[in-house]
Amino acid sequence: MSLRPPPVIPRTAGIVFAAACVALGVVPVVLDLSAYAHNQLTFLFITIAGALAWNWMGGFVGQISFGHAAMFGIGAFVAGRVSLNLHLPVPLSWLAGAVVAGVFAIGAHPLLKLRGPYFSIATIGVGEAARVVFTYWEGFTGGSSGLSLPIDGDLKYQLYWWALGFAALVAAASVVIRRSSFGLKLLAIKADADAAADVGISAPFYQDLVFVLSGAVVGLSGALYASFQSFIEPADMFGFDRSIGFVLTAVIGGVGTALGPVLGAIVFVVVKLYLLDSHPELHLGLYGMLLILVILFEPLGLAGLFRRVVRRLRPARGGGS
Amino acid sequence: MTRLVIRGLTKRFGGLAALDGVDLALREGEILGVIGPNGAGKTTLFSLIAGSLRPSSGEILLDGRRVSGLPAHRCVRAGIVRTHQIVRPFGNLTVFENVLVAAIHARRPGARPGAGHARDRAGEVLEFVGLADRMTQFPGTLTLAGRKRLELARALATAPRVVLLDEVIAGVNPTEALAFAQLIRRVRDERGVSVMMTEHVMPAVMSLSDRVFVLDHGKQIAEGTPAEVVANPQVVAAYLGTEAEQAVAS
Amino acid sequence: MERLLDLALSAILLAGLYATMAYGLGLIYGTLRVVNLAHGGVIMAGAYLGWTLHEGFGVDPYLTIPVVAVAAFGLGVLMYQLLVRRLPRGPAGGPASLLLLFGVWLVLRNIAYLIFTGNDQTIRTAYSSRSLAILGSHVSVNRLVVLGIAVVIAVAMHVLLKHTQLGRAIRAVAQNADSCTLVGIDVNRIYTLTFGIGSALAGVAGVLLATLFSFSPNAGASELLKSFVVVVLGGLGSVFGISVAALIVATAEVFAILILPSYLTTAVGFLLLVLVLILRPGGLFGYRVLS
Numbered sequence: 001m002s003l004r005p006p007p008v009i010p011r012t013a014g015i016v017f018a019a020a021c022v023a024l025g026v027v028p029v030v031l032d033l034s035a036y037a038h039n040q041l042t043f044l045f046i047t048i049a050g051a052l053a054w055n056w057m058g059g060f061v062g063q064i065s066f067g068h069a070a071m072f073g074i075g076a077f078v079a080g081r082v083s084l085n086l087h088l089p090v091p092l093s094w095l096a097g098a099v100v101a102g103v104f105a106i107g108a109h110p111l112l113k114l115r116g117p118y119f120s121i122a123t124i125g126v127g128e129a130a131r132v133v134f135t136y137w138e139g140f141t142g143g144s145s146g147l148s149l150p151i152d153g154d155l156k157y158q159l160y161w162w163a164l165g166f167a168a169l170v171a172a173a174s175v176v177i178r179r180s181s182f183g184l185k186l187l188a189i190k191a192d193a194d195a196a197a198d199v200g201i202s203a204p205f206y207q208d209l210v211f212v213l214s215g216a217v218v219g220l221s222g223a224l225y226a227s228f229q230s231f232i233e234p235a236d237m238f239g240f241d242r243s244i245g246f247v248l249t250a251v252i253g254g255v256g257t258a259l260g261p262v263l264g265a266i267v268f269v270v271v272k273l274y275l276l277d278s279h280p281e282l283h284l285g286l287y288g289m290l291l292i293l294v295i296l297f298e299p300l301g302l303a304g305l306f307r308r309v310v311r312r313l314r315p316a317r318g319g320g321s
Numbered sequence: 322m323t324r325l326v327i328r329g330l331t332k333r334f335g336g337l338a339a340l341d342g343v344d345l346a347l348r349e350g351e352i353l354g355v356i357g358p359n360g361a362g363k364t365t366l367f368s369l370i371a372g373s374l375r376p377s378s379g380e381i382l383l384d385g386r387r388v389s390g391l392p393a394h395r396c397v398r399a400g401i402v403r404t405h406q407i408v409r410p411f412g413n414l415t416v417f418e419n420v421l422v423a424a425i426h427a428r429r430p431g432a433r434p435g436a437g438h439a440r441d442r443a444g445e446v447l448e449f450v451g452l453a454d455r456m457t458q459f460p461g462t463l464t465l466a467g468r469k470r471l472e473l474a475r476a477l478a479t480a481p482r483v484v485l486l487d488e489v490i491a492g493v494n495p496t497e498a499l500a501f502a503q504l505i506r507r508v509r510d511e512r513g514v515s516v517m518m519t520e521h522v523m524p525a526v527m528s529l530s531d532r533v534f535v536l537d538h539g540k541q542i543a544e545g546t547p548a549e550v551v552a553n554p555q556v557v558a559a560y561l562g563t564e565a566e567q568a569v570a571s
Numbered sequence: 572m573e574r575l576l577d578l579a580l581s582a583i584l585l586a587g588l589y590a591t592m593a594y595g596l597g598l599i600y601g602t603l604r605v606v607n608l609a610h611g612g613v614i615m616a617g618a619y620l621g622w623t624l625h626e627g628f629g630v631d632p633y634l635t636i637p638v639v640a641v642a643a644f645g646l647g648v649l650m651y652q653l654l655v656r657r658l659p660r661g662p663a664g665g666p667a668s669l670l671l672l673f674g675v676w677l678v679l680r681n682i683a684y685l686i687f688t689g690n691d692q693t694i695r696t697a698y699s700s701r702s703l704a705i706l707g708s709h710v711s712v713n714r715l716v717v718l719g720i721a722v723v724i725a726v727a728m729h730v731l732l733k734h735t736q737l738g739r740a741i742r743a744v745a746q747n748a749d750s751c752t753l754v755g756i757d758v759n760r761i762y763t764l765t766f767g768i769g770s771a772l773a774g775v776a777g778v779l780l781a782t783l784f785s786f787s788p789n790a791g792a793s794e795l796l797k798s799f800v801v802v803v804l805g806g807l808g809s810v811f812g813i814s815v816a817a818l819i820v821a822t823a824e825v826f827a828i829l830i831l832p833s834y835l836t837t838a839v840g841f842l843l844l845v846l847v848l849i850l851r852p853g854g855l856f857g858y859r860v861l862s
Contacts, residue, residue: 062666064666064669064670066673110849111845111849113849114848114849116665116666116669117606117665117669118803118848120606120608120669121606121795121796121799121848122844122845122848122849124792124795124796125796125841125842125844125845125848126841126842126845128792128793128796128837128838128841129837129838129839129841129842129845132834132835132837132838132841133835133838135834136834136835181421181422181425181439184414184418184421184422184425185422185425187411187413187414187418187422188411188414188419188422190413191411191412191413191414192409192411194373194393194409195405195409195410195411196394196411196422197372197373197392197393197394197397198371198373198393198394198397198402198403198405198409199397199402199422199423199426199475199476199478199479200394200397200398200402200423200425200426200427200479201394201422201426202392202394202395240789240792244677247670247673251670282681282685284677284680284681284684285677285678285680285681285682285684285685286681287674287677288673288674288675288676288677288678288680288681289674289678290674291670291671291673291674291677292654292671292674292675292678295658295667295670295671295674296654296657296658296671299667
């Protein structure tokens with residue numbers, strides 16, 4: 001007897017997922033992608049990874065962070081400096097970026113004791129403080145001049161597969177977490193942290209753990225982004241708009257679902273591309289309205305819409321709960 | 322054999338002692354009723370034992386091991402679990418998942434024999450409380466009685482040695498109340514769990530409890546069998562009317 | 572010594588602005604248990620409206636306040652009726668309301684950007700650069716006027732909450748909305764009015780802000796933070812509490828500028844705010860009452 005509601009998206013989806021990854025992997029080789037398209041996809045993969053990682057905090061644990069740009073920026077600049085000044089191979093510099101971002105997240109431990117809006121507003125504070133500090137720490141970030149990394153055409157080309165692998169890993173991890181007992185505990189904490197403690201789950205421990213993982217992964221995405229852009233400046237990397245980006249991609253995509261953020265990231269990047277040509281100023285307002293619509297009408301975002309469509313197409317399975 | 326020993330337990334909030342030097346013992350395989358007027362300190366006592374509050378002084382020993390001052394989740398691992406007066410199910414998890422997440426941590430030595438795997442355990446506990454047919458539903462769709470059963474199931478899933486029931490019976494209709502009382506007896510008899518319960522439904526407490534402990538203004542004022550307690554003039558003065566006497570007599 | 576006096580005066584003057592910013596946020600949070608993340612956006616909108624009326628029609632910025640108040644009130648009512656009203660109340664609605672109002676903030680920001688471009692603006696009047704000599708210090712006229720208006724608003728708030736029918740109703744709803752329905756209070760109407768008044772206060776604060784500092788569509792984050800900290804420190808209780816808290820925050824800021832290089836003060840400011848949130852016992856305000 002099945003003791004859990006049947007997953008709306010069946011196990012075969014895993015095969016589809018793997019196939020998609022493989023397909024994406026060979027696309028640049030098989031199709032003659034323009035450099036522009038190739039790079040946009042790279043950017044998309046990096047965005048997907050970051051959004052998924054944000055969702056571990058915002059969706060699984062239920063603490064909405066408006067300050068993830070801090071870790072994104074730290075990852076980027078640490079990676080940049082490590083490869084520039086220490087002349088270490090680039091992948092190692094990415095790892096360094098991830099680690100330092102993770103350490104920063106450990107340092108943010110006191111924040112995790114805050115609940116709900118308190119936590120969220122505190123993250124705005126931390127994010128903005130980081131931006132100001134790093135903008136003026138010219139020795140590290142280059143201040144308003146930013147940091148220029150050597151432009152490496154080969155690296156930028158290969159970045160596509162690094163980013164794809166990264167995104168795929170983070171996506172797989174998201175699904176595994178969601179369906180595991182670990183994920184179950186996170187959801188319990190999200191529902192009621194005190195009641196969770198009353199059944200043996202230590203909320204602080206799991207919140208810390210997820211925050212560090214989320215921070216490290218977002219830091220890694222920042223590091224990859226640094227290699228992608230070859231030029232990074234603190235006002236942009238640590239900017240409030242970056243933090244907002246994480247929130248938007250995850251929530252519009254489907255906060256709390258395992259793979260919703262993937263959809264959100266796709267929409268985000270596509271809209272940005274399209275609007276960038278015609279009306280660059282409109283995109284935040286558009287996302288704002290999408291956000292409002294999502295909250296009011298489909299809390300599970302695009303993923304929720306997708307699920308509804310799938311349910312409609314499978315009347316035999318019943319309506320679930 | 323004593324399961325739980327409490328010595329000199331005190332909790333102060335500011336200048337006020339919600340609990341003042343309480344001594345209490347919970348024996349193995351017994352149901353201990355804790356009663357007292359509102360504000361007597363019953364919930365504070367439970368919170369201290371279960372780890373949601375830290376004592377100002379005094380100690381709590383479970384099977385000889387000190388548990389006072391341990392945070393709630395550690396207390397659960399040690400074998401003490403509580404239910405809540407106002408039920409707090411995890412609304413985003415199904416009934417089964419609610420119990421499953423509690424069962425995951427029940428990996429203590431001495432857990433009920435044959436209940437190795439968490440999923441098995443969860444299923445078994447749900448059978449026990451009678452919610453097996455609701456496994457895939459969400460707590461929001463259950464009646465209050467159903468949610469109280471779920472609360473109990475969740476507590477039992479942690480394989481506790483001691484369970485603290487905070488007004489589990491209050492608020493349900495008489496038929497369900499009787500069913501609950503039966504359930505509580507079975508918890509003691511079939512699962513070898515010691516029960517401490519607080520309740521305002523006097524007939525329930527008096528008929529279920531092996532012993533009764535009476536609190537008033539944070540201090541113990543009586544202890545004994547229901548009959549003894551009811552006859553105690555101090556208790557009567559503090560709180561009970563003829564209600565309890567009738568309940569014991571019936 | 573003179574410097575100290577200068578700073579003290581600066582703090583008092585700044586406190587008036589901060590208190591005005593905080594009332595709106597506090598009122599909404601205390602009554603609806605919703606943290607209005609669009610608060611900064613409404614402040615910014617108020618600033619722009621005041622600026623537009625000043626630039627376009629030559630109205631003295633301080634005289635635009637009634638108009639801005641009414642407009643912001645209307646905006647607040649709209650926000651509540653169209654959006655916030657549809658959310659489930661209580662802890663379950665928490666993240667949803669945060670995100671919803673955040674979305675509103677983004678929209679407001681974008682509208683401002685479209686209409687006014689992203690450049691910094693400020694309201695300058697004939698008397699903007701004038702200052703008066705008070706107790707040996709030079710105090711800018713603007714800051715004095717802002718303080719004066721802030722005091723008037725504080726008094727008005729106090730009168731509203733303590734001595735009017737509406738105020739009593741608001742306090743009752745803040746304490747226990749369910750009971751209020753039982754005694755015939757139209758809770759929805761109170762929520763609507765509260766959101767309106769809270770937004771009106773934010774809008775007015777925006778005008779005041781515009782006369783003192785420059786602003787752009789991106790303004791709002793630090794205003795939101797400061798307002799929130801003032802509310803947390805001062806309590807949802809009295810207008811007096813918020814005023815005192817505003818003074819504390821303003822003083823800390825003013826004296827930080829004394830000790831630290833300018834760029835660090837903003838960062839320290841943010842971190843201090845975070846510290847206040849962490850150290851505040853309990854963290855969850857939840858059920859404190861507007862008294």
